[in-house]
Amino acid sequence: MSVTGSVRSAQAPLIDVRDLERTFDVRRRVDGGRRRVRDSVLAVHDLTFSVQAGEMVGYIGPNGAGKSTTIKMLTGILVPTGGHVSVAGLDPSRDRVELARRIGVVFGQRSTLWWDLPLRDSFDLLQKMYRISPARYRDNLGRFVELLDLGDQLDTPVRQLSLGQRMRGDITAALLHDPEVLYLDEPTIGLDVVSKGRLREFLRALNDERGTTLLLTTHDLQDIEALCDRVIVIDHGTSVYDGPLAGLHVEGGSSRTLVVDLVDEAPPVEVPGATVRRVEGPRQWLSFPADASAAPIVAAVAASYDVADLSIQEPDIEDVIRELYSRGAPEPLG
Amino acid sequence: MAEAGAALHLRSYFQIAWLWIRAAWQYPTSFVLLALGNGLITGLDFVGLWIMFAHLDDLKGFTLHEVALLYGSASLALAVADTAIGSVERIGTYIRTGRLDQMLTKPVPLLVQVCADQFTLRRLGRLTQAAVVFGWACTYVDWTPLRVLVAVSMLLSGGLVFFGLFVGFSCVQFWTTDATEFANAFTYGGATVTQYPLNIFPREVLVGLTFVIPVAFVNWYPCLYLLGRSDPAGMPEAFQFASPLAGVLTMAAALLVWRSGVRHYTSTGS
Incomplete structure (x- = not known):
């Protein structure tokens, strides 16, 4: 007792x-x-x-x-x-x-x-x-x-x-x-x-x-x-x-960004789980969900293209929160 | 238990007040000038009465000494109450600046904090002046042991009545901030009225000052006893001994109003 x-x-x-x-x-x-x-x-x-x-x-x-x-x-x-x-x-x-x-x-x-x-x-x-x-x-x-x-x-x-x-x-x-x-x-x-x-x-x-x-x-x-x-x-x-x-990040539906520097200019890369947001010469920006692992995407890109450099950008927390505010609707969350 | 609580609150009060005295002393010149100025202004107040008596022999049957007794005792009670809890008038400002919220997060009752806040001895001038006039008028009183008792209880009860009026009317600011002038009409207004023999006013006014805003108990009724006079308005003789009751009742009423004011504040957040 x-x-x-x-x-x-x-x-x-x-x-x-x-x-x-x-x-x-x-x-x-x-x-x-x-x-x-x-x-x-x-x-x-x-x-x-x-x-x-x-x-x-x-x-x-x-x-x-x-x-x-x-x-x-x-x-x-x-x-x-x-x-x-x-x-x-x-x-x-x-x-x-x-x-x-x-x-x-x-x-x-x-x-x-x-x-x-x-x-x-x-x-x-x-x-x-x-x-x-x-x-x-x-x-x-x-x-x-x-x-x-x-x-x-x-x-x-x-x-x-x-x-x-x-x-x-x-x-x-x-x-x-x-x-x-x-x-x-x-x-x-x-x-x-x-x-x-x-x-x-x-x-x-x-x-x-x-x-x-x-x-x-x-x-x-x-x-x-x-x-x-x-x-x-x-x-x-x-x-x-x-x-x-x-x-x-997950809740805000935010995404991480994989920045790929290819050796040569190329059309937008195609890999499963990521979409190209921007292309500037040999540099391309691929976004993928924040809760997904970057490893398979990096591997897929590296397997199919000549990559000079790679970097990952974390989502901006302020953007995430702005996104949450703008949705505003008080949906019950577990 | 309750007594221990009261003693504790009183101690908290003096601790806070002491801090403010030290704060004021950071600017000694300003402190001294303000105290002197305050004394001078209230001093002129009585000189006004004096000049009046240079042209009159009496005021509705009251001589200068007798009026001085009324004036001195009311001023003394007011000065004590004003010094002790004068800052309660500033509730409106505390509400607007958020200071009240801060006080609400401290483990000392709000009323104690509000009363002791910005404690100032600036009104020392008024206090001294009132004490001198009262002391002088006392030399003309034909003292008996019972009269001494009534005089002492008069000063204490007078303080309580003004305490009640200050606190009670300041509470209006919980409902509508910035009503200091409204409160002043009753507190300082009441005090001004009691500096004169109340039989110069119509009987209705005296009734109001007895039962509604009981400032007549601050000095008028007990002074009648001290001076050995019968009540010119024919009020019951018992009133001359009822000042402590009036003081306690006024204060109790004020504390009730205070409590409901605080409850209103914490339930509106205004």
């Missing part, structure tokens, strides 16, 4: 979302502004997913797809109008204050730090708010400051920090209390390439070492490629894809 109980609890997802729904009432003017009608807008509907402890999940979608609405329901800022949501076994909107101790939230464009005060003072206040024990606080602060290279900035007022430094400060602020889940909303927005790289490295290490679960919304697909094994794509308020990043 106790064994099965503990097994079940070990497997219970940290974040559990089922048939989640959120509508907003929007007042709209009609008849040239003379009449106002109430419209109900579905911001999120039929949303179901779960996240196990320790996962790093990318949550992506176009503007207005329902990403922030979902995050707000997961943090308890917004009450769902339907369905079920639980995080760490708690109902976010009902147990908001209790849940706050167990999660960390970073809004990329809004700082939680106190503008006129040195970073250190903001951190000290958070220690008190979250009632972090002095020893744990000292440990965590020391570690994050070292990993995020904030040592020189601790005594600088936040208003004098660069965007990258401020973001690292915000992330430290969200992690001092050892949250089980970290929600990151556009964490790399506006950062330069070096800062982005360092931040991703840090998040990966955090997940490796502490098993912190990460849910990341972003427009930067490199964030996803660098960090997330799994992506959830949301569009028009519901999930249109949930699975490994690589699988997006």
Whole structure:
């Protein structure tokens, strides 16, 4: 009994979302502004997913797809109008204050730090708010400051920090209390390439070492490629894809491209499983499904033609996602 | 359990407030100038009354000392409430800038965070001025032990009444943001009214200030007792001791409105 109980609890997802729904009432003017009608807008509907402890999940979608609405329901800022949501076994909107101790939230464009005060003072206040024990606080602060290279900035007022430094400060602020889940909303927005790289490295290490679960919304697909094994794509308020990043290609019907440089110009090559998209002198572009193996195609080309060089182009993930968005239709996915 | 919770909230409040005091001290000159300016403006306020009395012997039967007692006690209660929780007026701004969302992700009750946010001692000027006027007026009161008790409870209850009015009316912003002026009409408006003997107003106004926006309990009724006067409007004598009840009721009502405001916010996401 106790064994099965503990097994079940070990497997219970940290974040559990089922048939989640959120509508907003929007007042709209009609008849040239003379009449106002109430419209109900579905911001999120039929949303179901779960996240196990320790996962790093990318949550992506176009503007207005329902990403922030979902995050707000997961943090308890917004009450769902339907369905079920639980995080760490708690109902976010009902147990908001209790849940706050167990999660960390970073809004990329809004700082939680106190503008006129040195970073250190903001951190000290958070220690008190979250009632972090002095020893744990000292440990965590020391570690994050070292990993995020904030040592020189601790005594600088936040208003004098660069965007990258401020973001690292915000992330430290969200992690001092050892949250089980970290929600990151556009964490790399506006950062330069070096800062982005360092931040991703840090998040990966955090997940490796502490098993912190990460849910990341972003427009930067490199964030996803660098960090997330799994992506959830949301569009028009519901999930249109949930699975490994690589699988997006299959789902998006994307294709890989085999670039063949022949020794001489030739008519379009004919091999099974691939079609020629473009011919330019001796160079030809053959496309084949992303989930198919390149080997038989390469072998077939090499067997029938004089090949000078071969290369394979992976599909552009952004194109794939654009394709998914444009389809839009919320077809249920296994 | 509940008491432990309250003590904890109070501690969180002071921790946040202390941070803001230190933040303000980053610009010491500006801090001092603002405090001085604030003191000067409120100081002139009382000078206005003084000048009025240079031309009048009394205001509907109240002498300058007696009016000073009314003025000082109301100002003191208002200044304490304003200093402690004045930033609750800014809910609308917090909503618009998304700051409220951030506060909702912290493990401290929202009201504590909102009240302590941007805590400022700028109103120290008003506080000092009110204390001086009140102290001066007190020297003319014929003190008895019960009067001391009523005076102390008057100041505490007055603070509670204003606390309730500030919080309660600020909640309007949960439904329609940017209604600070509307709230000010009741809070600061109420405070201005109580600086005068309330018998200068028609009886209907007094009834409104007793039962609707209970600022009459901030100073008028208890001061009548302190001054040993019978109520010129003929209200029950018990009202002179009812300030704590009014304070607690106002605050309880405000907390209920606050809760439904927060619930409205989290269920509309506006």
